[in-house]
Amino acid sequence: GGWRLDGEKWLINNAGRSRHICLLARTGEQGGPRGFSLFLVDKARLAPASYRALPKVRTHGIRGADISGIAFDGAVVGDDALIGAAGTGIDTVLRSLQLTRILCTALSLGALDHALDIAVRYAHGRNLYERHLVTLPRVRRTLGEAAAALSVAETVTTVAARAIHTLTPELSLVSAVTKALVPNLVQDTLDRITELLGVRGFLSEGYLDGAYAKLERDHRIVAVFDGSTAVNRNLIADHFPSLVRAWRTGRADRAALPATLSGALPPFDPARLRLLSTGGCTLVQLLPEAAAAVRTAARHGELPRETARMAAELDTVTRSVHRAMAAVERTPRDVPQTAFDLAARYELCFAGSALLHHWTAGARTAEDGLRLRAGLALVLSRLGLPPDERRAEAYDRLADRLPATGPAPLSSSGTTRSTR
Ligand SMILES: Cc1cc2nc3c(=O)[nH]c(=O)nc-3n(C[C@H](O)[C@H](O)[C@H](O)COP(=O)(O)OP(=O)(O)OC[C@H]3O[C@@H](n4cnc5c(N)ncnc54)[C@H](O)[C@@H]3O)c2cc1C
The missing domain is CATH 1.20.140.10 (Butyryl-CoA Dehydrogenase, subunit A, domain 3)
Known part of the structure; x- marks a missing residue:
């Protein structure tokens, strides 16, 4: 009757903001090349208590990006969430x-x-x-x-x-x-x-x-x-x-x-x-x-x-x-x-x-x-x-041959500002 997802992943770009998550999960007991599957999880279709967003993490660069994560606890998805056949996740990712x-x-x-x-x-x-x-x-x-x-x-x-x-x-x-x-x-x-x-x-x-x-x-x-x-x-x-x-x-x-x-x-x-x-x-x-x-x-x-x-x-x-x-x-x-x-x-x-x-x-x-x-x-x-x-x-x-185009904000005090 579908799949039950447990576990968490961090860091993920847009994990909080996005509606869908493309997820690689272990579906075979032992893992291995045929032991993982890919799912396209629609957060809007999950029971609200079965997942939670992990907070945005502050990073050295790309500070405006939503670098966060997600945790699943008994989140149930249907067979239609599976991408390709079960066990082909690693292959598809590669x-x-x-x-x-x-x-x-x-x-x-x-x-x-x-x-x-x-x-x-x-x-x-x-x-x-x-x-x-x-x-x-x-x-x-x-x-x-x-x-x-x-x-x-x-x-x-x-x-x-x-x-x-x-x-x-x-x-x-x-x-x-x-x-x-x-x-x-x-x-x-x-x-x-x-x-x-x-x-x-x-x-x-x-x-x-x-x-x-x-x-x-x-x-x-x-x-x-x-x-x-x-x-x-x-x-x-x-x-x-x-x-x-x-x-x-x-x-x-x-x-x-x-x-x-x-x-x-x-x-x-x-x-x-x-x-x-x-x-x-x-x-x-x-x-x-x-x-x-x-x-x-x-x-x-x-x-x-x-x-x-x-x-x-x-x-x-x-x-x-x-x-x-x-x-x-x-x-x-x-x-x-x-x-x-x-x-x-x-x-x-x-x-x-x-x-x-x-x-x-x-x-x-x-x-x-x-x-x-x-x-x-x-x-x-x-x-x-x-x-x-x-x-x-x-x-x-x-x-x-490099063109020095546009006004250069170059005062030695460094206070001139650019509109770019
Ligand atoms: C800003 C940001 C956004 C991210 N967004 C996403 C996302 O949207 N989705 C997602 O799934 N992940 C995301 N990640 C996670 C990212 O993919 C992992 O951080 C990355 O794959 C590296 O994993 P790791 O840092 O845990 O290094 P590890 O895998 O723990 O590797 C540790 C060290 O070992 C080295 N190493 C690994 N394998 C080998 C090898 N075979 N030979 C020699 N050295 C090796 C690595 O280079 C590294 O130096 C994001 C990470 C960041 C920082």
Whole structure:
């Protein structure tokens, strides 16, 4: 005659405000992969005494959000509340996360976009040593690097979001890579911008009404929910054997690549979601071909030779990452630190591949070429290649193109207020 729910969960976004709760409950005595089920619980249909809202919890960021919880005590729901068959809850959650992990990185893009806008306007408006801050080489470099990071994050997120429709069986890997990479790249970049803003990055009122400090606080949670960075890197490590195998055999879903990069998308088919991508990662497995296309473009004068050199370096690093992944010894429960480090390196190979493919399939404007160059420079530097002024120079070119739009509230006393 239905199901009886007991237990409590905290923290949940909107637990108090929402009418419905999507709930994962243990329905098999022993738990295990088939021992949990998903329910869509309509609070309005529960006996009032059978559940209670847990109070909002005060958090470091997202202070306006209803981060609270809910407790059930003999709450009865009908069979119609069950999502899918009984015992399929874990399976459904693991498939759903492949979508949400990609989509939630939009929160990171918004944060960095806003931060970069504040930083650029600050650097153009602030006078120091009788010159504008933006004319200091170090400041310009920081802004350009931040713009490159935003460009990389946008490219990865765009390609991954399109892959939902096209490379659906590979999403377990693509989503873990995207969720591990983008929030961390953005957080590191925010740290650099915070340093640039100096005291203004620290104020919760006065300068821009504390907008910067707010976005920086709010962003910190993105790397934690929907699977922390460690959880996602563990998932990437679970894919090492299939990534190595597919790299060696050159397997790739070539037919799906063009639509992953541009143009009309086929409808999303959830039935194609897989818990593990046995075919590896098409984007990375086709990196050597994208790098070759970039080298050809450079030979024809379409790109600077420096870009082709960086594409070749990325190709070399990606080969070595696959060799190292093949050598990792692990059990599912005992993943060594080297596997987490390698997963982080693989994410950067993925980002570099996305940049190369994206440029190859795009309009190939001068702006696209500059973004490719700056993006590759960033990826290679995060992969640990020694600093190289020829690469880093692309950041400065990118910084020169950043528009310092709008009135900048930049009085040195920090009392001018913004209406944004
Ligand atoms: C603001 C906010 C809103 C939230 N909203 C919701 C919501 O709406 N719904 C919901 O269900 N939950 C929500 N949560 C809960 C959130 O999903 C969990 O906090 C999150 O999944 C991490 O769980 P935990 O903090 O308990 O860490 P734990 O799972 O206890 O992990 C502890 C530590 O171990 C690490 N770790 C875990 N697994 C591995 C591994 N395999 N290898 C290596 N290290 C590992 C983690 O990274 C972490 O550092 C919310 C949390 C917050 C802060």
